[in-house]
Amino acid sequence: MYLKNLSVINYKNIGQVDLHLSHKFNCFIGKNGMGKTNILDTIYYLSFCKSYFSSSDKQNVMHDESFFMLQGTYQIGESQEVLSCGYKIGQKKKFKREDREYQKLSEHIGLFPLVLISPSDQNLIQGGSEARRKFMDGVISQYNKGFLHDLIAYNRTLLQRNQLLKQFASQRFFDEETLLVYDQQLIHYGGKIYTARANFIETFLPIFKKHYHFICNGQEQVDLIYKSALHKSSYEVLLKESRQKDLAMGYTTTGPHKDDLELKLDDYLMKKIGSQGQNKSYLISLKFAQFDFMKHLNKSTPILVLDDIFDKLDAERVEQIIDLVSKDDFGQIFISDTNREHIDQIFKKKGADYKIFQLDKGDVSELDQQL
């Protein structure tokens, strides 16, 4: 599957654009703030029915305009499919596959798989544990349909249990029976979440290591360690042990909602010692492993979107990455960069099929390839 044509009207600073794309590499180059990320975001949007960067659709409409339109024509084997999304400020967005409008946008997720890597993903390494739980849960949800349901049920129960604990504290009473009902539900769903995450990391780790080794040319050792209080005791025991603490604090202090994924580089915490280039290589390897996972599960090669990933990487690592994604394991790739020189040279060397587009204040023009 690949995106053959892309049309955009009024999406952020992109006024009107119609692009015919390469089935392999498409590079968007231009100075800072010209709209490279915005174009990549429209491609993400067509796969996920939302922007990667802004949670409100109103923010995605070009200033002083009232709507945006996106349309993508995908080549899938011998046939073509058109996805389109229209949003008018103040109205519900309309997302269509061919001419059929989705009633539930969740039906669309996963059908046009895509993996995006952006500088904002650094949060996965530098941020708190929530970002890493989200990453694990996001990948698991793509292949384990029951997982999302368990996660939602767990979070809902957690919220209710926390409200109850707060009530106990503020109204100075204690109702063990109700607390135990919530405990039973947390134990049920929490146990499933824990098992799913543990199994996931076991399978994911060797794939991640393989990618990191390739990118850094085998010079550094990496590890991912799933941290959970449930390693030591059952959730039932943990909840009993922490009850007094929970009552004092007014919230649930232990459980899978506190899990983390420790990211290690040569036995040290990545967050503490990673250079900017190592951080980037780490992030790319995590996302490439996610790509492998999705490809295997969907039996369809995801589109890969690389937003500004080469900055801070040395020439050797850039070449290793391009080498890797040039292989047939990867399908269509979108890249943004401020500098065309190395991109042209590397693709020439690889003999890859590619197109280069120049972004200038939201206008896009296709450039001739350099000889």
Ligand SMILES: Nc1ncnc2c1ncn2[C@@H]1O[C@H](COP(=O)(O)OP(=O)(O)OP(=O)(O)O)[C@@H](O)[C@H]1O
């Ligand atoms: N709703 C909007 N309407 C008009 N312009 C917008 C809107 N939202 C964002 N912009 C503009 O989009 C530009 C940023 O575009 P983008 O993030 O795609 O840049 P970029 O080319 O990726 O830059 P960099 O190389 O710095 O990452 C900014 O100039 C910003 O003002």
